[in-house]
Amino acid sequence: MPNPQSRSADPAAREMLIRAAELGAKTVWDRHDDLKPLCGFGELGLCCDVCYMGPCRIDPFGERAQVGACGADAHLIVARNLARAVACGAAAHSDHGREVVEVFRGAAEGGSASGYAISNPEKLLALAAEWGVPSANRAERQVAADLAARMAAQFGLQDGPLVPLLRAPAEQRRRWQKMGIAPRGIDREIVELLHRTHHGVESLPVALLRAAMRAALADGWGGSMIATDVQDVLFGGPMAIRSRANLGVLEEKQVNILVHGHEPVLSEMLVAASRESDMLALARQAGAEGINIAGICCTANEILMRQGMPIAGNYLHQELALLTGAVDLMVVDVQCVMPSLPQVAACHHTKVVTTSSKAHVPGAEHIGFEAHDAKRTAREIVARAVEAFGRRDPARVHIPRHRMDLVAGFTNENLPHYLGGRFRAGYRPLIDAIASGRIRGVVAVVGCNTARICQDSHHLALVRRLLAQDVLVVQTGCSAIACAKAGLLRPEAAIEFAGPGLQEVCAAVGVPPVLHLGSCVDNSRILLVCSALVAEGGIGSDLSELPIAAAAPEAMSEKAITIGLYAVASGVFTAFTPVPRVAGSRVVRQYLEHDVERETGGRFLFTNDIEEAAQGILAHLDSKRKALNLAPMMYQNGVRSNGSGAFRAVSTYVPPAGLASLGCGKAQERSQLRPPEE
Ligand code: NFS
Secondary structure (H helix, E strand, C coil): CCCHHHHECCHHHHHHHHHHHHHCCCCHHHHHHHCCCCCHHHHHCCEECCCCCCCEECCCCCCCCCECCCCCEHHHHHHHHHHHHHHHHHHHHHHHHHHHHHHHHHHHHHHHHHCCCCCCHHHHHHHHHHHCCCCCCCCHHHHHHHHHHHHHHHHHCCCCCCHHHHHCCHHHHHHHHHHCCCCCCHHHHHHHHHHHHCCCCCCCHHHHHHHHHHHHHHHHHHHHHHHHHHHHHHHCCCCCEEEEECHHHCCCCCEEEEEECCCHHHHHHHHHHHCCHHHHHHHHHCCCCCEEEEEEHHHHHHHHHHHCCCEEECHHHHHHHHHCCCCCEEEECCCCCCCCHHHHHCCCCCEEEECCCCCCCCCCEECCCCHHHHHHHHHHHHHHHHHHHCCCCHHHCCCCCCCEEEEECCCCCCHHHHHHCHHHCCCHHHHHHHHCCCCCEEEEECCCCCCCCCECHHHHHHHHHHHHCCEEEEECHHHHHHHHHCCCCCCCHHHHHCCHHHHHHHHHHCCCCEEECCCHHHHHHHHHHHHHHHHHCCCCCCHHHCCEEEEECCCCCHHHHHHHHHHHHCCCEEEECCCCCCCCCHHHHHHHHHHHHHHHCCEEEECCCHHHHHHHHHHHHHHHHHHCCCCCCCEECCEECCCCCECCCCCCCCCCCCCCCCCCCCCCCCCECCCCCC
């Protein structure tokens, strides 16, 4: 069998890959190997299939066809393919946003009959004020209904401005206006982008890339941001919370339900149903000690952030989890769900259930999940899982022992409290730490796993490298899960991995050096943290002036390129690995990796080499620090740069205030950690 070490950096995954071979099960890695060599034209972005004269393939060596049948050259074909991916990524995130807005509207209009309630009235009122919805002397439900209607209207808006866009720094918005890429409406930008990629419409590659940025912005500052806000209103604003990650969170003696996908509308309701006494009694009758819900992918991040539910794994763990034989039921909604799951599940008794009217999988049972009937459906799914538990064969169960403690649940709203305490809440302590040279900068490391790269290896290599250079890392998505599994989301990781300056800051305020900010739609929270840094003042007047950067070290999904593009459009230097399908066009690369910087302030670094990505990011942070005339870094290679002696690791380091005793708690102990009092 292929060497598991080359497939994953995660010991649990390696163990399960051996188990997969024993079971004779094919996984994503095997199927990926079966496809090799991958199509070189496709990899370069040089295959065009937008009309039925083709597919046309441009010869990268210049010996054969240099244009498609219609006359489109390599640059147009590459740009068009990229633009289509961006449209799809923006559509996925934004449709998620629309879905939760509809549930929000149902909760407002139908009250508890909808099965959902407003659990965060403070955020509801804050949003109402921002969106111009009157709230004085009005019932909460009326306010919520008006707000939901205004949010829903953003999708079909024709002439903008998108309300959340106004949260961006003024200078950034000025750049977008000047470039003509301020989104006019969420759906409009996605539809227009698709229109322009139709055969014989937009033939200027750079114009297409700008249109793609416009759609991407409509995602980041529109659909995704609305999704995050509404989820916070419906399910509660996250607080720092402890939990555990990796396949070892599966419980041998409990009914194990895995939730996989993206929209917390489903997963939150399942968590609630699994805690009901009659459901627990049902599980006990079946011989189980309880019901254990764990997550895969972004829905895992959602229920982790708000409920402390454990994470079973990231994207490449979805099949491996099923191979344990300990999962009784996996329930999925939308996005990043492999169609192979029912075949893999067939190795054991495991049931796969689809729930979204938009996403059916052959071989899975479909139990339609309607918001107005959510509780009943969630209970039905839990009951099916209990039933399946009765068919589990304990002799075939193989749960890797690996699981890791973590702290998650940071947001743009609660970070000021963790950083500055109740009486000094704000971003000033972080800005001071950056300005004084304790922290080099802030880098968002986000995105997926891909079978092209040894699972988690790039995430871990990059994050560890950045931490050692005193970079504060913020994370979302499968990247956050990769780091969680490796222990980087524990406060103690500051001692183990952070440079001395960052370690001092983490010790002072008691946060891990890697902050988990949620799912991929929650990248919007990262945009808002950056905007808040600008608003606080002192380190730049728009995002492009800040010592910040982003990276997607193991990008797989179209959503990832959309996120990368809205980061670049928002002024952020973004390292993207592996190189997306742009290598076939020098014009596209030149624009996205260089020229765009003059327009938005941000740019891409496309590379397959994670060390090159790390060096590019560090050089970028240093150039921004220099431009802002910030103090030199306080420590160089562990030595205080003023010559006052070598830094000694604080071995007695005790994370203060609430984050202090983040040892491995019992699964039931999901106490939320409050921000420090002072
Ligand atoms: Ni993001 Fe989440 Fe993971 Fe990639 Fe898929 S789960 S929305 S796309 S694979 S990070």
